[in-house]
Amino acid sequence: MTKVNIKTKTDSFSVLQVLGTLLLVFAAADFVLSWMGVNLTPFMGAASRFSPIIFGVLGTVLININKEDG
Numbered sequence: 001m002t003k004v005n006i007k008t009k010t011d012s013f014s015v016l017q018v019l020g021t022l023l024l025v026f027a028a029a030d031f032v033l034s035w036m037g038v039n040l041t042p043f044m045g046a047a048s049r050f051s052p053i054i055f056g057v058l059g060t061v062l063i064n065i066n067k068e069d070g
Contacts, residue, residue, distance in 0.1 A: 016062045024059035027052045
């Protein structure tokens with residue numbers, strides 16, 4: 001008899017994926033509110049101009065960190 005290894009894919013969310021999703025939502029809210037004149041990230045100083053990009057990239061990385069190739 002031959003043993004066969006079967007990989008099962010679980011579709012459960014990890015803490016990193018939830019945190020990444022929250023960061024993406026925050027980035028979108030920060031972008032929209034910046035057009036309305038509200039600064040959500042004044043603690044970042046001059047980098048607050050780029051905060052939607054920073055938080056969006058971090059969120060995307062956290063969401064995709066556990067995905068395997070193939």
